[in-house]
Amino acid sequence: xxxxxxxxxxxxxxxxxxxxxxxxxFLIYYAIHVSPTQLFxxxxxxxxxxxxxxxxxxxxxxxxxxxxxxxxxxxxNGRMKSVIISLLLVTYVLPGIIMALGIIxxxxxxxxxxxxxxGNVVYNSPMIAVLAYSTGNSTSIREIYSAKTxxxxxxxxxxxxxxxxxxxxxLLGGILTFILTFEGFSLPLIVGGPPYSTVEVxxxxxxxxxxSFAQFPFSTASLLGLLQIAILVVPLFFYLSINAGFRRxxxxxxxxxxxxxxxxxxGLVIFLAFILMPLFGMFIKYPLWQLSVSAITTRLQIxxxxxxxxxxxxxxxxxxIAFLMSIVLIIYRPSLRNQFLILLPxxxxxxxxALSYFLVYGEHVPTSILITLIFTVVVIPLNIxxxxxxVETIPPSETYSSRTLxxxxxxxxxxxxxxxxxxEISTVLSLMFITVMGEFSSIVTVYTPSTMTITVGIxxxxxxxxxGGTYYLTEIFLIVIFISSFIINQLGKSGSVGQT
Numbered sequence: 001x002x003x004x005x006x007x008x009x010x011x012x013x014x015x016x017x018x019x020x021x022x023x024x025x026f027l028i029y030y031a032i033h034v035s036p037t038q039l040f041x042x043x044x045x046x047x048x049x050x051x052x053x054x055x056x057x058x059x060x061x062x063x064x065x066x067x068x069x070x071x072x073x074x075x076x077n078g079r080m081k082s083v084i085i086s087l088l089l090v091t092y093v094l095p096g097i098i099m100a101l102g103i104i105x106x107x108x109x110x111x112x113x114x115x116x117x118x119g120n121v122v123y124n125s126p127m128i129a130v131l132a133y134s135t136g137n138s139t140s141i142r143e144i145y146s147a148k149t150x151x152x153x154x155x156x157x158x159x160x161x162x163x164x165x166x167x168x169x170x171l172l173g174g175i176l177t178f179i180l181t182f183e184g185f186s187l188p189l190i191v192g193g194p195p196y197s198t199v200e201v202x203x204x205x206x207x208x209x210x211x212s213f214a215q216f217p218f219s220t221a222s223l224l225g226l227l228q229i230a231i232l233v234v235p236l237f238f239y240l241s242i243n244a245g246f247r248r249x250x251x252x253x254x255x256x257x258x259x260x261x262x263x264x265x266x267g268l269v270i271f272l273a274f275i276l277m278p279l280f281g282m283f284i285k286y287p288l289w290q291l292s293v294s295a296i297t298t299r300l301q302i303x304x305x306x307x308x309x310x311x312x313x314x315x316x317x318x319x320x321i322a323f324l325m326s327i328v329l330i331i332y333r334p335s336l337r338n339q340f341l342i343l344l345p346x347x348x349x350x351x352x353x354a355l356s357y358f359l360v361y362g363e364h365v366p367t368s369i370l371i372t373l374i375f376t377v378v379v380i381p382l383n384i385x386x387x388x389x390x391v392e393t394i395p396p397s398e399t400y401s402s403r404t405l406x407x408x409x410x411x412x413x414x415x416x417x418x419x420x421x422x423x424e425i426s427t428v429l430s431l432m433f434i435t436v437m438g439e440f441s442s443i444v445t446v447y448t449p450s451t452m453t454i455t456v457g458i459x460x461x462x463x464x465x466x467x468g469g470t471y472y473l474t475e476i477f478l479i480v481i482f483i484s485s486f487i488i489n490q491l492g493k494s495g496s497v498g499q500t
Contacts, residue, residue: 012329012341019377020344023356024229030222030359040220043202044227051198051228054113055182058120063174065121066128067166069271073133074162076264084268085133088126089431091275094481095438095455096186098474099123101462102278103191105285105471112192119187122275124180128173129271136166175239179232183349185441190462199228203351204445207358218359225352236346279478286471296469300457302449304473308480311453314368314443315436318375322432325376326384330391331413343381350378350442358446367448374442379432386428394420434481454480 036044073081091099096119103119185200197205206221297303329342348356357374365373394417440455447456454477461470 015325015329016341016344020347023348023353023360026359027222027225027352027356030219031226032219034219034223036223044224047197047199047202047224048227048231050188050196051182051184051200051231054116054120054184054188054196054198055178058117058124058181059174059178061117062121062125062128062177063170065271066125066173067132067163067170069125069268070129070132070136070166070170071162072264072267072271073129074136074166075260076268078261078265080265084272085130087272087276088130090279091122091126094123094279094478095440096123096184097190097440097455097458098438098478099278100186100190101458101471101474102282103187106278106281112196115191116184116187116196119191119278120177120181120184122278124173124177126271126275128170128177131169131173132166133169135169135172136162172239175235178235179239179346182232183228183351185349185351199224199231200349200351200441203228203349203355204441207351207355207445218355221355222359225349225355228349228352229347232349233347239346282471283475286468286475288472288475290468291472291476292469296461296466296473299464299466299469300460302452302457304454304457304476307452307454307457310451311437311455311480314371314375314451314453315433317372318379318436319429319433321372322376322380322383323429325380326387327413329384330388342384345377346381348377350439351445353377354442354445362446367446367451370446371443371451374446375436375439378439378442379435383428383432386431387425390425390428391417437481438477 073085076084099119099122103115107115107118182198183200184198185204188196188198189201189204203221203224206224207218293304300307345353354374357370357377361370361373391413438455439453440459443451443453444456444459447453452460454473458470458473458477461473
């Protein structure tokens with residue numbers, strides 16, 4: 001049997017079996033023991049309705065805004081582009097609980113549904129804009145100059161070339177937005193309240209607050225988790241099937257729309273103000289110099305360094321494990337079948353994932369290990385996808401030359417591929433680390449006092465109605481996130497990541 005075919009299938013098959021099939025089996029086993037009542041069916045119907053409504057409205061608005069500002073990113077070619085893209089991604093990697101608190105600091109609870117939609121749009125439209133920019137920017141400059149030579153106007157260049165290619169990234173981001181907002185947790189839980197609870201919120205509620213005293217106490221939560229998985233299978237299939245077409249554009253020709261630089265920059269500044277307003281409102285309303293560390297420690301009965309230590313340890317361990325697993329799973333060029341198996345954990349939302357892993361491993365491993373495992377599975381699918389896309393930008397001739405000289409796939413990855421994509425790897429690691437640092441919905445489902453992280457501490461302060469402490473701890477966390485992201489990106493630029 002061909003070893004090149006066997007090894008990837010064995011790795012990905014074993015990975016999918018352990019990470020997905022076993023937890024999914026436990027969910028099914030618990031769900032079949034549910035005894036649905038009329039009240040449960042009513043709650044279920046309302047939560048599904050809210051999930052669809054919030055996801056649909058948020059996706060339509062986010063897609064429209066994201067495409068517009070993705071085009072502005074393509075048109076703008078100034079020195080601030082990398083800074084603008086980094087700022088756009090700030091909201092995407094922030095924990096949902098922080099976005100919820102930022103919105104409350106601005107609007108209070110004046111119109112809960114539209115506050116949820118605003119939060120979803122602020123969270124997802126920058127991601128759509130960056131994806132639209134990435135695919136639109138891969139447009140061949142030579143083709144554009146050929147079109148201009150034949151008389152094409154600037155508007156025709158934008159709509160016929162850039163917009164058409166941006167739609168691929170926009171579609172990818174739109175599907176991902178629908179999935180993420182359907183799984184909405186922090187905004188409906190904190191901003192919306194019971195009338196706006198999504199399926200994700202109800203899974204958490206049934207697991208944490210309304211357990212049954214029957215033999216299978218988590219059967220209702222398991223049934224809701226399976227229902228959510230079944231609903232999201234279709235959009236997830238399309239998301240995994242889309243090839244966004246990312247590629248490097250190495251043309252030395254100048255961009256043909258440079259005359260619109262100032263207009264594009266002004267539009268992007270307005271966009272940044274729109275998405276960063278919740279953060280600014282938080283810092284303005286609750287100045288950091290009024291922070292009382294001792295008051296927060298007293299209310300939580302846990303020190304802030306302890307919360308930060310747990311957060312950093314869990315984040316570093318899960319990021320490191322996910323990175324190593326990603327290398328093993330992409331060193332062989334995966335077939336479509338293997339890619340599907342690799343990304344299969346995306347069928348779980350964070351709360352459903354935490355619930356299923358709690359059912360499987362909760363009684364057998366310490367909570368700290370359980371949390372690290374959950375965090376690893378949360379970030380590994382998207383990490384693999386981003387790393388695979390980065391590897392695909394390397395000319396195949398370089399990889400083939402290394403293999404011809406006798407290097408193994410693993411040796412080729414470390415000697416040829418990893419050094420070429422070290423900047424991309426640093427970005428991937430930074431996104432993974434920050435994403436795990438801000439993870440709230442999964443850990444709040446399974447944590448214990450000894451494994452509390454800073455996001456759980458923020459939520460506990462909110463439940464204790466210590467509003468000032470809630471915002472001050474949130475601001476500390478934001479500073480830690482920015483410092484961590486800066487350090488990881490600097491390591492990538494210095495080459496440390498590529499040499500690891």
